Amino acid sequence: MKLKKLSAVLVTAFLLMSNIFVNVSFAAAPSKLKVLYNNNGTAANSNQIYANIKLVNLGTSNIDLSKITIRYYFTKDSDKPLVYYTDYVSMGSMSTKFNAHSPASAKADTYFEIKPSSGTISTSGAIWPKQSEVIFQGRVARKDWSNFDQSNDHSYTIATREYIENPYIAVFESGKLIAGNVPYDASQLKYEAENANLSGKAFVANDHSGYSGTGFVCGYGNDGAKTLFTVNVPESGNYSIKVGYSNASEAEKSLSIYVNGKKTGQIKFARLSSWSTWSEAQAIVPLNNGENTISLQRDIEDGGSVNLDYLLIEPGTIPDVTIPDDETSKFKYEAENAGLSGNAVVANDHSGYSGTGFVCGYGNIGAKALFTVNVPKEGDYIIKVRYANASEAEKSLSLYVNAVKTSQIKFSRFTSWSNWSEVQASVHLNSGANTISLQRDIEDGGSVNLDYLLIE
Structure with missing residues (x-):
């Protein structure tokens, strides 16, 4: 019994030192x-x-x-x-x-x-x-x-x-x-930044257009600037949060995320063309059933100078996978285990797939498969997507990394839906948790089946 307790402590300490963005606890891991x-x-x-x-x-x-x-x-x-x-x-x-x-x-x-x-x-x-x-x-x-x-x-x-x-x-x-996940209305889990608790010289402004609500929060040029949201979620679990922001400063910026008073990671904000242009940055956070606090704070290691518009919480369990810290290692993640939305569904009516099925439904605009991965260090990674496409022509899907669209992936045509191949792309991932989404946008020609995502 003492040996088991010691092992649990050592594993937890390793995760904290590795700065892997997960919900670390001495309790038994949840079942899968x-x-x-x-x-x-x-x-x-x-x-x-x-x-x-x-x-x-x-x-x-x-x-x-x-x-x-x-x-x-x-x-x-x-x-x-x-x-x-x-x-x-x-x-x-x-x-x-x-x-x-x-x-x-x-x-x-x-x-x-x-x-x-x-x-x-x-x-x-x-x-x-x-x-x-x-x-x-x-x-x-x-x-x-x-x-x-x-x-x-x-x-x-x-x-x-x-x-x-x-x-x-x-x-x-x-x-x-x-x-699985529980149903919700997005309006019930959207929190305007101007209504949050502000400190450290963070303040409300409205001198740029395009924001949601009645204003936005700025002042993140100051160390210690903080926006604290008090949120309620229906169940305990890992949640995807999206932060509406604007950043027209000279480069990518970052803020630290605190959940219930504990720092859980850092969220990065890509540079945009103007202060009236808004986008979303995404992170994964562990929340308890009921009331929680989520803070976006400029620590000394952050480059702030961003404007915050709102916080949006998307409930549902987020499966975590970790890429080993080894340049030669690979990790395969089955599409049927990803987070699916927008009429994307699991099927198994064509042969040759890996795992227990594949994801289809990309004939619908908005269909999405969302993979959540943990990597030990920031850097560029190669992803390979195994797919089938026996439709009339080459098809495409949009690739999003941490809720930011990075490119469009094209899928060559094959003779049969039971023929599978791989297409690859380069992505930049942050240390810790990241999301990778394959989504059909309005400019895409979808109608492909996805088998798995492979990260190298």
Whole structure:
């Protein structure tokens, strides 16, 4: 027992010294789960909400199901009483209940919650009689059997009889969000800088155009200038924050990020063409359920002189991967495990992919796959994207690094959707956490399938 405690302390100390941008804690690491579901091929307009949910253990430790809670979010569309019908449980038993989702969003005002009674899902690859997955099958109906409109429901994706990954079903372990995400309205998690707590000669101004709200915060030419936001989030977990800013000074600038009084990293602001031009910088921060403080502060090692417009929080679990500090090393990150939005979905209806599937849906403008990586030092890295493109011509997607568009990646045409190749690009990454997004913008011709991201 003493040896285990000593190992935990040494590992934590190493992470702090390495300045890796993660939420370090002496508590046990959260479990890693993949959430799959099918809905018996049910269309969006139906008198039942089918949700057959499969949890797969991807971690290195067994998962105690008595600590797990699953939530499926939807809009109830009516005040008629709801009933949950349990069809099958592969391990133990479960209880269910309905709750109002607060604050309600356009995609969810209600969720049903599944609580397993007992059982253990073993680590991936465990042999019989151990089980590395568990299945819960059930459905929701109204007592009068009237139809639901699921077309805009948070947890509904597509009509499918096959199990596919669903990042919109939330899974909690001992109250902490460990898989999926919860619905929200962006307006509820946007905080104007001019309404924050200012100190250290930071002050509100409005002498440049294009800002959000009633003004912006400047004064970051002074060491110690600070903007402190008090924010509320629905669940504990890692969150992506976006900072609206303007920087028309002579070079890239930076500020330090503090979460609940502790410095977690540094955020950088690319140079823009004028003080009336605004963009967003992105970072990953660990937040607790409920109230938190996020400060943007100029420390002595920062180059400030930026104007801050707002802070936007995007909830959802952010999977962390770390690139070893070795120039010859590579890291492959499967697209099906990335954060998906804008109608990007996981599929497996073409052969030859790596992992458990690939990402499609890039026929839709705004479709995005977001990868979060940790690198040990700032520098230039080569990324390779494995893809398939059997559409009529060469296609393209936009590449964003830490929410800043850096280039456009082009994907050559192939003869079949089961033919895969790689395309590469150069990216500049900061020490610690970074996000890399492949997104279809209006100027792109998407319609490609993405298999994985490889970082060298």
